[in-house]
Amino acid sequence: xxxxxxxxxxxxxxxxKWWSSAAAPAKCxxxxxxSHVRASGRNGIFVVGGLLLLLxxxxxxxxxxxxxxxxxxxxxxGCYTWLWHSTELVPTSQEQSASARWFNWALLAAAIVFVAxxxxxxxxxxxxxxERTSSSKLRLLPxxxxxxxxx
Ligand SMILES: [Zn+2]
Numbered sequence: 001x002x003x004x005x006x007x008x009x010x011x012x013x014x015x016x017k018w019w020s021s022a023a024a025p026a027k028c029x030x031x032x033x034x035s036h037v038r039a040s041g042r043n044g045i046f047v048v049g050g051l052l053l054l055l056x057x058x059x060x061x062x063x064x065x066x067x068x069x070x071x072x073x074x075x076x077x078g079c080y081t082w083l084w085h086s087t088e089l090v091p092t093s094q095e096q097s098a099s100a101r102w103f104n105w106a107l108l109a110a111a112i113v114f115v116a117x118x119x120x121x122x123x124x125x126x127x128x129x130x131e132r133t134s135s136s137k138l139r140l141l142p143x144x145x146x147x148x149x150x151x
Pocket of ligand 1: 032
């Protein structure tokens with residue numbers, strides 16, 4: 001259990017903390033207050049964990065040792081757990097998490113519109129490689145005739 005930023009008691013579960021975000025905060029079992037791990041903290045842990053995993057894989061591959069690979073994995077998992085353990089929870093409210101959810105949906109909608117418009121523009125525009133091939137074929141015929149006439 002982790003300390004709740006609202007009541008100061010150990011009311012937030014480890015899994016709740018790990019799963020928490022601004023859009024889906026963890027709920028304290030003592031006071032019912034909402035809290036979450038900051039997005040920057042979450043992303044930082046993700047990046048550090050990924051880099052450590054990569055480092056462990058490179059070292060294990062260079063040494064060609066399964067023992068080193070397993071040892072590296074244990075160390076990375078240990079660091080990952082410790083980073084999550086030491087990351088602090090920030091208090092939030094139901095209203096704040098609702099607006100964060102709206103923001104996430106708006107971001108998703110904007111991404112869908114962007115991808116759809118890119119696909120639409122790509123289909124609407126003529127393919128330049130086909131045009132180039134056909135025009136070069138047309139030019140090739142008189143050029144070849146000229147070569148034949150000279151020879
Ligand atoms: Zn609490």
